[in-house]
Amino acid sequence: MAVTTLPSGPFGWLSITWRLLDYWITVYRRTWRGSVFTSFLTPLLYVVAMGVLLGGFIKTPAADLDGASSYLLFVAPGLLAAQTMQLVFGETTYPVLGLIKWHKVYASMVATPLTVSKVVIAQLGFIAFRIMSASVVFILVMTPFGVFSSVGGALGAFFVQLLLGMAFATPIFAYSAALQSEEGFTVIFRLLMIPMFLFSGAFFPLRNLSPVLEQIARITPLWQGVDLTRMLALGTWDTPSALVHLAYLVVLSVAGGWLAIRSLARRLAK
Amino acid sequence: MPYEYPSVTAAPQSPGVPAATDSMVHARGLRKTFGSFEAVRGIDVDVHRGEAFGFLGPNGAGKSSTMRMIAAVSPVTAGTLRVLGMDPQTDGPLIRARLGVCPQEDSLDPDLRVRENLLVYGRYFGLSRRAVRARADELLEFAQLTDKAKAKVDDLSGGMKRRLTIARALINDPEILLLDEPTTGLDPQARHSLWDKLFRLKEQGVTIVLTTHYMDEAEQLCDRLVVMDKGAIAAEGSPLELIREHSTREVAELRFGVGQHEALAARVADLADRVEVLPDRLMLYTEHGEETLAQVHGRGLRPLAVLVRRSTLEDVFLKLTGRSLVD
Ligand SMILES: Nc1ncnc2c1ncn2[C@@H]1O[C@H](COP(=O)(O)OP(=O)(O)OP(=O)(O)O)[C@@H](O)[C@H]1O
Ligand SMILES: [Mg+2]
Numbered sequence: 001m002a003v004t005t006l007p008s009g010p011f012g013w014l015s016i017t018w019r020l021l022d023y024w025i026t027v028y029r030r031t032w033r034g035s036v037f038t039s040f041l042t043p044l045l046y047v048v049a050m051g052v053l054l055g056g057f058i059k060t061p062a063a064d065l066d067g068a069s070s071y072l073l074f075v076a077p078g079l080l081a082a083q084t085m086q087l088v089f090g091e092t093t094y095p096v097l098g099l100i101k102w103h104k105v106y107a108s109m110v111a112t113p114l115t116v117s118k119v120v121i122a123q124l125g126f127i128a129f130r131i132m133s134a135s136v137v138f139i140l141v142m143t144p145f146g147v148f149s150s151v152g153g154a155l156g157a158f159f160v161q162l163l164l165g166m167a168f169a170t171p172i173f174a175y176s177a178a179l180q181s182e183e184g185f186t187v188i189f190r191l192l193m194i195p196m197f198l199f200s201g202a203f204f205p206l207r208n209l210s211p212v213l214e215q216i217a218r219i220t221p222l223w224q225g226v227d228l229t230r231m232l233a234l235g236t237w238d239t240p241s242a243l244v245h246l247a248y249l250v251v252l253s254v255a256g257g258w259l260a261i262r263s264l265a266r267r268l269a270k
Numbered sequence: 271m272p273y274e275y276p277s278v279t280a281a282p283q284s285p286g287v288p289a290a291t292d293s294m295v296h297a298r299g300l301r302k303t304f305g306s307f308e309a310v311r312g313i314d315v316d317v318h319r320g321e322a323f324g325f326l327g328p329n330g331a332g333k334s335s336t337m338r339m340i341a342a343v344s345p346v347t348a349g350t351l352r353v354l355g356m357d358p359q360t361d362g363p364l365i366r367a368r369l370g371v372c373p374q375e376d377s378l379d380p381d382l383r384v385r386e387n388l389l390v391y392g393r394y395f396g397l398s399r400r401a402v403r404a405r406a407d408e409l410l411e412f413a414q415l416t417d418k419a420k421a422k423v424d425d426l427s428g429g430m431k432r433r434l435t436i437a438r439a440l441i442n443d444p445e446i447l448l449l450d451e452p453t454t455g456l457d458p459q460a461r462h463s464l465w466d467k468l469f470r471l472k473e474q475g476v477t478i479v480l481t482t483h484y485m486d487e488a489e490q491l492c493d494r495l496v497v498m499d500k501g502a503i504a505a506e507g508s509p510l511e512l513i514r515e516h517s518t519r520e521v522a523e524l525r526f527g528v529g530q531h532e533a534l535a536a537r538v539a540d541l542a543d544r545v546e547v548l549p550d551r552l553m554l555y556t557e558h559g560e561e562t563l564a565q566v567h568g569r570g571l572r573p574l575a576v577l578v579r580r581s582t583l584e585d586v587f588l589k590l591t592g593r594s595l596v597d
Contacts, residue, residue, distance in 0.1 A: 006363055006396075016363075022399070023390045026382055104377035111343055111371045112394035112442075113363040269345055270304070270338070 006113055016113065020122035023109075028126070035130070043138040046079050047072070047145060050203070066205055067236040076147040077157065077233040078202030080138050081225040084161045087134055088168040089193050091127045093185045096176040100267060107268060116265040124169055124257070131165035132158070149235035156232040164225030167249040170256025177263040196222040224248045292319045294446050294477045295340055299349035302335045309335040311501035312349060317446075322468070322478040324488045326583075327498035328591050333481040334374050336498070337450050340479065341371050354445065367395060370444030374451050374481075376431045378423045378438070385410060385419040388438055395442040405441055412467065413437040428455045436464070440471075447471065449480040453487060465490055485583040497590050504590040509583050516589055517581040518543050520559035524552045524566065524573040534571065541565050555581070 007015045055071030068074035099105040109119050135158050139148070148154040175188065199209065200222035206214050217223055224245035231237045295317035302310040310332040317323040325333040338344035339351060342358035342365045351358055353365045378387050385406055392402030410416045413433040418426065426434065432455060439447060452468075453461040461484075468491060472478055482488055488495055489509045496506045505512055522542070526534055528550070535547045541562050542554035556562040559578030566573070 006367060016396070019393050019396060022393045026386050026390055030381055103380055104373075104375065105379050107343070107373070108377040108379075108391070109394060111341060111366060111369075111373070112391070113367040113396070114394050115363060268343070 013118075017118040017122050017125075019114065020109070020119065024122065024126040024129075035134075039134040039137045040141070043079070043083065043141040046083075047076055047142055047147075050079065051075050051145065064205065064207075066230060067234050068230075072145060073147060073234060074205075074230070075203060076142050076145065077229040078226050080135065080142070080157065080161065081164060081222060081229045082197050082200075082202045083134065083138060084131055084165045084225065085168055085193065085196065085222050087131060088127060088165045089172060089189065091130060092169050092172040093176050093188070094182065096123075096173055097179055097182055097185075100177060100264075106264065110268055116268060117261045120173065120257070120261050120264055124166065124173075124260075127165065127169050128162060131161055135161040148233050153232040153235055157229045160225060160228045160232065163246070163249045163253065164221070164228075167221050167225075167252040167256065170253055170260045172256075174256060174259035174263040177260065177267050196220050201226045221249065221252055293317075293352065294319055294321075294354060295323075295479065296352040296355075297340075297350065300336070300339065300346065300351055301348040302332070302339060302344065303347045308501055310339075310347075313496075313498070313501075313503050315496065315503075317477060317479055319477055320472070320475050321493050322472050322480070322491050324492035324495035325479075325481040325498055326483075326485075326488055326495055326587060327481075327504075330500075331498040331591075332501040333498055334450055337448055337479070337481060341369060341448050342366050367442065368445045370439035370442065370447045372432075372436050372439045372447070372449045372452055374454075376435050378431060378434060380423045382423065383419070384415060384421050384423060384426065384434060387423060387434065388441055391438050392441040397442070402441070409437040409440055412440070414463075429457060429460045432456055433460070433464070444476065446477045446479060449478065451481055451483065453482070453484065461487070485587060489583050497587060499591045505586070512586050513581050513583060516586040518555040519557045519581060520555075521579055521581055521585060522554040522556060522559040522562050522566075523577040523579070524554065524563075524571075525550060525575040526552070526571075526573055537569060537571065538566055555585070 006012065051072035055075065058071040060071065062069045065071065065074045100107075106116075106119055110116055139154050139158060142148070143154065148157070172188070175184070179185070199213065200206075200217050200220045202222070206217050206223070209217060228242060228245045231242060293316060295315060297313060297315040299312045299314065300310060301308065301312050313332075313336065315323075315336075325331075325336060327333050335344065339346050339358065340353055342353060342362040346359065354368055356365050358365055379390070382390060388406035388409060389399075389402050392405055393399070397405065407416075410419055413436065415426075415430060415434060415437070418430065423431065423434070432452065436449070436452060439449075447468075449468075453464055456464065465487070468478060478491070480487075480491065492509060494506070494508050495512070497504045497512070505516060507515065524538075531547050531549070531552050535545050535552055538552065538554060539545050542556040544555040546553040546555070554562055554566075563576060563578060
């Protein structure tokens with residue numbers, strides 16, 4: 001009783017956000033079995049099917065494969081980035097609307113000393129954890145196939161997934177928090193996720209596209225992640241273009257984060 | 271010269287701790303609008319420490335909108351609101367730290383088990399894991415849900431969910447408990463047992479603010495209440511005061527044959543303070559029901575059935591808010 005102050009300052013802020021840890025641990029305990037299965041098996045199936053088996057038919061010189069000496073080496077980093085995107089779409093669409101609408105979980109959270117920004121940040125923290133664990137598994141699965149030219153490259157690719165994931169998570173969270181019904185998800189799955197998955201350079205070099213489509217593909221967030229991951233895996237790092245990709249993803253993450261908090265705050269402040 | 275407190279009555283005060291305020295909720299001209307719709311149209315409310323205070327009103331009166339502003343989750347559109355002496359707009363988290371909230375619609379997490387719902391929620395208030403475990407077990411006992419601790423929330427009955435929601439609202443030992451229709455959907459046993467529990471909490475000094483559609487609940491629980499209608503306060507007082515002010519001491523209900531009530535009303539109109547015509551009976555609001563009844567008989571009228579009873583809060587409520595449904 002008699003709580004007359006709350007922790008203050010940046011650490012106080014964090015310590016209050018940290019109060020959501022047990023919630024996310026409890027949620028994860030209910031769901032991790034399913035996610036372990038998919039996060040281990042999916043990369044393996046993809047790398048074998050697309051990299052090894054399909055790649056076996058593709059004899060293209062490295063110059064035409066963004067510097068990859070085989071299709072396996074070309075496609076594997078693309079698959080990693082595409083997986084990050086898909087995971088984030090999964091985590092920030094139905095679950096977000098569910099917590100708003102069907103279960104009113106956010107509403108019960110913000111009836112406590114927690115605030116909307118803390119609730120959003122904690123969930124992004126959980127999503128970051130999901131991205132990291134899925135990426136670690138994916139990278140470990142890919143390593144025996146010789147996908148990474150160096151340990152540093154693998155490590156860099158890991159951090160790129162985190163950034164790419166946040167760049168997707170925050171704006172989609174903002175979008176989901178403003179939705180009245182789940183029909184809005186079909187739209188972004190069909191118009192954003194699937195086209196990006198197929199045409200943002202994960203499976204073939206962007207130069208293969210017509211000039212207009214190539215320009216469109218180059219401005220998608222997924223391409224930034226694909227190219228960064230690929231440069232790190234192949235050891236073809238090019239600082240100027242990497243900086244552009246990184247800046248793009250950082251700006252999207254931060255702007256999206258601001259939007260996500262605003263969107264959820266509006267939704268809950270009825 | 272520094273002011274000196276008289277030593278006998280001065281409460282020990284540690285520096286920096288604000289003086290305990292007796293005004294738990296203080297609202298003046300409080301308003302809430304949704305777009306162009308005015309849900310709450312300038313209400314004045316004061317709730318004091320240790321009191322049980324009720325909001326009564328028909329559907330759409332603005333009770334929940336008011337409760338959500340007091341709970342510091344819904345922004346105030348206009349007017350003044352102080353909860354525990356603080357402004358919800360600037361001190362929302364601090365206010366909420368000391369509130370327990372049971373919303374009208376259950377907001378339990380169906381992905382979590384019964385006990386987990388309490389454990390997780392207690393952590394939001396900064397309780398340690400150990401403290402929250404002890405508190406959760408206490409509250410499960412309180413809500414008679416101990417043997418359901420590991421059940422899924424979806425497998426609970428409506429009444430059990432309600433009890434769990436109330437238990438969750440108590441996890442932080444709140445100073446004010448906000449209950450929006452706490453017993454809607456409960457069976458009579460569960461309602462009575464909840465009333466007992468709320469009464470015990472009140473005895474421990476918890477201030478209770480509740481909304482209800484049940485007049486008996488309001489009479490049983492509330493020290494003071496307001497009747498809200500269309501966003502405004504129609505009346506305020508203790509249940510007894512309200513009855514005294516807005517109704518007569520007794521009511522005589524007379525049943526005649528179907529279709530005769532309208533015509534007969536005129537013949538008894540002067541016998542009571544107020545006569546109300548319903549399709550199946552006449553209601554005579556009067557100080558002495560038996561006397562009035564004798565006078566009715568004296569005029570040669572023979573009702574098929576009669577009932578003389580004391581006025582209740584329900585009579586007040588229906589008088590103030592009307593009998594017809596306006597939605
Ligand atoms: N978020 C909202 N957006 C628009 N209108 C709203 C919103 N919440 C409430 N209202 C409207 O405000 C009015 C008051 O609603 P409120 O929920 O406060 O009533 P209430 O007294 O709690 O009713 P009930 O007894 O049915 O629970 C209603 O007409 C309702 O439609
Ligand atoms: Mg209501």
